[in-house]
Amino acid sequence: MPLLSLLVAILNACLKNCYFPPAWKEAEVISIHKPGKPRDFPASYRLISVLSGLGKLFDKILKTRLSDHLLGKGLIIDEQFGFRPAHSCPQQVLRLVEYVSEGLETERSTVAIFFDVAKAFNRVWHAANRHFTFRHERTHSTRRLIRAGVPQGSTLSSLLYSAYTNDIPRPSSSGVNSRYSRTIPRSFTEVGIGAPDSPLSLQSH
DSSP states (O other), X not given: OOHHHHHHHHHHHHHHTTOOOGGGGXXXXXXXXXXXXXXXXXXXXXXXXXXXHHHHHHXXXXXXXXXXXXXXXXXXXXXXXXXXXXXXXXXXXXXXXXXXXXXXXXXXXXXXXXXXXXXXXXXXXXXXXXXXXXXXXXXXXXXXXXXXXXXXXXXXHHHHHHHHTTTSOOOOTTEEEEEEOSSSOOEEEEEEEEOTTSOXXXXXX
């Protein structure tokens, strides 16, 4: 059987049986220094998971199917602009500018609240039994269990994050919720407009 046909058969069998091979869940973590950051602080390094090539290929297949389902069924809210086709940062900025401008033109008070989610990928729960080893030059750590988070090197991670945060409360009719992420999911923005003579109502999440 040609190699490609064998690979297709393996991936189809994994999909049919809802099976993700344990070997594909192993990650070798390396650190990349962030420019301009002191080298003697752990936070100055970005951790990248080097994953199985077959596992990454399977991730892409899962991402395509899961994305088609979530977006096709309207399960990802409209305010989520991160990691979506035909959605961009300039569109989200324009949306906020228009909303604030509307408040100024009608002489209503406008309040914006910004949330910066630090280490966002580390906050997502995922399938069980993932493990990693850390590599520094030619030295490897002992094998450890990953208790939370999605791999930085996986194409599926961004979509899982969008699904994970999809139930963040939406604003009332007097507010607008905007979400945008670049390389790593980072920010959520809440803008509310209130009447001139009434106290502003801030939504707590």
